[in-house]
Amino acid sequence: MEILNLAVLPGARRTGIASRLLDGALAAARSFGGQRAFLEVRASNAGAIAFYERHGFRPAGRRKHYYASPVEDALVLSCGLGEDD
Numbered sequence: 847m848e849i850l851n852l853a854v855l856p857g858a859r860r861t862g863i864a865s866r867l868l869d870g871a872l873a874a875a876r877s878f879g880g881q882r883a884f885l886e887v888r889a890s891n892a893g894a895i896a897f898y899e900r901h902g903f904r905p906a907g908r909r910k911h912y913y914a915s916p917v918e919d920a921l922v923l924s925c926g927l928g929e930d931d
């Protein structure tokens with residue numbers, strides 16, 4: 847599966863909303879036989895990177911100049927969905 851967008855209103859952050867959304871999406875992917883989840887995140891987005899690492903995502907690559915306005919690299923993060931991951 848690929849996660850294209852995940853955002854929580856600023857005033858509602860750090861209350862577990864994104865964790866519940868992510869857990870639900872990963873469970874749905876598992877139920878369809880998904881084996882691995884991928885996403886891109888701005889290299890400077892330390893908060894989102896910390897969030898995804900807390901949920902088991904690890905660096906899987908880097909896409910140079912992936913984003914515009916401002917131009918920035920993307921980190922590719924991935925997480926296995928199997929029982930052994």
Ligand SMILES: CC(C)(COP(=O)(O)OP(=O)(O)OC[C@H]1O[C@@H](n2cnc3c(N)ncnc32)[C@H](O)[C@@H]1OP(=O)(O)O)[C@@H](O)C(=O)NCCC(=O)NCCS
Binds near residue numbers: 850852854864887892
């Ligand atoms: C990243 C984002 C979706 C997290 O949403 P959230 O609902 O605040 O996340 P949660 O409350 O479920 O956070 C769970 C854990 O992730 C980590 N975490 C979340 N935001 C963090 C931050 N800004 N800095 C460091 N760790 C963070 C923490 O360990 C947190 O647990 P804690 O609050 O008990 O310390 C939210 O900050 C957001 O919408 N950001 C802007 C959009 C964005 O960058 N989306 C991702 C791009 S792909």
